[in-house]
Amino acid sequence: MIRSVVIIEDDFLNAMYLEDACLRFGYPVAGTASSADDAMDLIRRTMPDCLLVDVRLTGPRDGIDLVEEVRRERPGIRIIFVTGSDEPSTMVRIKATLPDGIIIKPTDPEQLRARLKEIDV
Amino acid sequence: MKSSPNRQPWLRSNARLLAAMAVIAMAIIAATVLVGGWWLSLDALARMRPKYVSMVPSTALSLLVLGGAMLWRLAVESTVGRARILLNTLAAIVILVAAGDLVLILTGTAGSIDALIQPDNSAWSASIKAPAAAISLLLGVACLLTIDCGSRGECAVFVWCATGGLLAAMSAVVGYLFDAAALSAVSVFTAMALDTGVAFLLLFAALLLMRSDTGWLGVLLASEVGSAGARRLLPLLVAAPLTLCFAALLLTDAGVLTANFRLSLTAVAMVAALVTSAVWTAGTVNARERDLIRTTHQLWSTLRQRDHLLQELNHRVRNNLQQINSLLQLEASRMADTGATNALRATIRRVTALGAVHRLLLSSDVPSRVPADVFLKDVASNVTSYLRPEIGQLTIETESDDLTIPVDLAGVLGLLVNELVTRTVQSPPPSGWFGSLRLKLVTRNTNELVMTLVHAGDGEASLRQHRVGGATSDRIIYGLIGQLDATVTPIGHEGMAGVEIAIPTERYIEDDNR
Numbered sequence: 001m002i003r004s005v006v007i008i009e010d011d012f013l014n015a016m017y018l019e020d021a022c023l024r025f026g027y028p029v030a031g032t033a034s035s036a037d038d039a040m041d042l043i044r045r046t047m048p049d050c051l052l053v054d055v056r057l058t059g060p061r062d063g064i065d066l067v068e069e070v071r072r073e074r075p076g077i078r079i080i081f082v083t084g085s086d087e088p089s090t091m092v093r094i095k096a097t098l099p100d101g102i103i104i105k106p107t108d109p110e111q112l113r114a115r116l117k118e119i120d121v
Numbered sequence: 122m123k124s125s126p127n128r129q130p131w132l133r134s135n136a137r138l139l140a141a142m143a144v145i146a147m148a149i150i151a152a153t154v155l156v157g158g159w160w161l162s163l164d165a166l167a168r169m170r171p172k173y174v175s176m177v178p179s180t181a182l183s184l185l186v187l188g189g190a191m192l193w194r195l196a197v198e199s200t201v202g203r204a205r206i207l208l209n210t211l212a213a214i215v216i217l218v219a220a221g222d223l224v225l226i227l228t229g230t231a232g233s234i235d236a237l238i239q240p241d242n243s244a245w246s247a248s249i250k251a252p253a254a255a256i257s258l259l260l261g262v263a264c265l266l267t268i269d270c271g272s273r274g275e276c277a278v279f280v281w282c283a284t285g286g287l288l289a290a291m292s293a294v295v296g297y298l299f300d301a302a303a304l305s306a307v308s309v310f311t312a313m314a315l316d317t318g319v320a321f322l323l324l325f326a327a328l329l330l331m332r333s334d335t336g337w338l339g340v341l342l343a344s345e346v347g348s349a350g351a352r353r354l355l356p357l358l359v360a361a362p363l364t365l366c367f368a369a370l371l372l373t374d375a376g377v378l379t380a381n382f383r384l385s386l387t388a389v390a391m392v393a394a395l396v397t398s399a400v401w402t403a404g405t406v407n408a409r410e411r412d413l414i415r416t417t418h419q420l421w422s423t424l425r426q427r428d429h430l431l432q433e434l435n436h437r438v439r440n441n442l443q444q445i446n447s448l449l450q451l452e453a454s455r456m457a458d459t460g461a462t463n464a465l466r467a468t469i470r471r472v473t474a475l476g477a478v479h480r481l482l483l484s485s486d487v488p489s490r491v492p493a494d495v496f497l498k499d500v501a502s503n504v505t506s507y508l509r510p511e512i513g514q515l516t517i518e519t520e521s522d523d524l525t526i527p528v529d530l531a532g533v534l535g536l537l538v539n540e541l542v543t544r545t546v547q548s549p550p551p552s553g554w555f556g557s558l559r560l561k562l563v564t565r566n567t568n569e570l571v572m573t574l575v576h577a578g579d580g581e582a583s584l585r586q587h588r589v590g591g592a593t594s595d596r597i598i599y600g601l602i603g604q605l606d607a608t609v610t611p612i613g614h615e616g617m618a619g620v621e622i623a624i625p626t627e628r629y630i631e632d633d634n635r
Contacts, residue, residue, distance in 0.1 A: 011440060011443075011444065013444045013447045013448060014440075014443055014444060014447050016447065016451060017443075017446070017447030017448075017450050017451055018447075020450070020451055020454055021450065021454075024454055056436070084435075084436050084439035084440050084443065085432075085436055086480070087432055104480055105439045105440065105442070105443040105476075106439060106442045106443045106445075106446045106472065106473050106476040107443060107446065108473060108503055108506045108507060109450060110506040110507060110509055111506055114506075
């Protein structure tokens, strides 16, 4: 059951859109972060059930580094990558984190809804 | 670097001219010996070096015949038909003379065929032909007969014969340079006259030059780095042994060196010369290789930078499309007016359809093109995902030939598919949607792409559906069709309806070639 979602996205407009979409689909958003460090603080504070993560973030660490750290602290958390970076090398790194979903930008809200619904068990 | 390895060597570009000059020089020597030496009995013209043997008349005549045949071959470029018959006839004459000479010498009947021609002439009847000269004549004929070689085996015969003849002539000439008397002392076989040796040297050099594209001369005269290095080394490799040996001979004659010390000194000097040349070549090749490695690294680095730039650019484009999408979604989700919301959602679908090209471009194996099957699936999947609430369980089946589409065309096709599918699903048949829409992209007549969209229903209804004027969607559809120079044909048979759009592809092929 997804009780709250945290959005980690360095682009304000995209973060706003994802937040809006999650709320429309009935998933409360615990907060948004644009860097891996801010995201870790937010995750520790709000303990969300699901993360929507972009690969490119502000700061030295990217979304994949963040997910690797989150996985160590909270192995059961649901993770959906929402990214425009689908180069083979990046996809290999993403898949190594065993995400619950990968959505390639530009994002279709129905795709997001379907993915959230699928993992909301 | 002093010379460009890719430039054709001077010797190769002037090989035919040099070959012709060598043949003429050989013919002049033979004619001089024949006319001045034998008929006019001018001893100085018969012998290149006084007191030594001279070229016999039959050799001079044979060389003239060979020379004539080679000049003919140089003039006609290829030997087919009559030219081949003439060449074979001349070759047969030389073969008869050389073989006759060999038989006479080996059976001890006479010194040469000349003795049989003029038995009463003491000079002619006493003339002795070196078997080496007769064999060289046969080698020359063999070269002439295989000069138009095409197969590897035939060319090998040509090269081996020409090289063998060249070495035989060289050993005679070099023998005179050092000590001609020793030649006869070893065997009568090697006692080729100096003028004969020089004439054969010119003959075989000319033959090799006539086919400078094959054999070791082909390798030596090639434009690659290895050949350039070998050419630089060649003068040293030829001159060093000759000079050292000649110097050793002079020093021995002067009493400075004993014979054995001369040999050891010559051996050491030759080793030093050859090792120096090998090291020098290694240095040159190493320098070139370092240049090559540096250039390759620079190219790789530039390529990586370009790849990175392309990825970054692609990422930026997608991000911007996502931002546009986000803005439109945010607006659409807050609108109360259904018409305005629908218009915004239609725009979002169009932006997403345009984005499909960028989604696939980087993963494509072919630059500036996207794979048709993946592209169609991607566009169809996006449009059905957006329209899911309206179309229920209706699905889109896609099918395409194994082809890639240029980016320009893919962008337009993506929009077109989006509009056609949207228009189609928004006008359901009276009985409602059932089954699936079928979207197909195939090539026809090699210069036409045909896209069809069919579904179960009435063909006329479908055509009307796509001809409704006024709506933005219709304006886009017919605008894009006009842009593609495409023709639209309604499909309506066996309970299926839809449209076929035939797109001429010549202009995209031209774009690819540009």
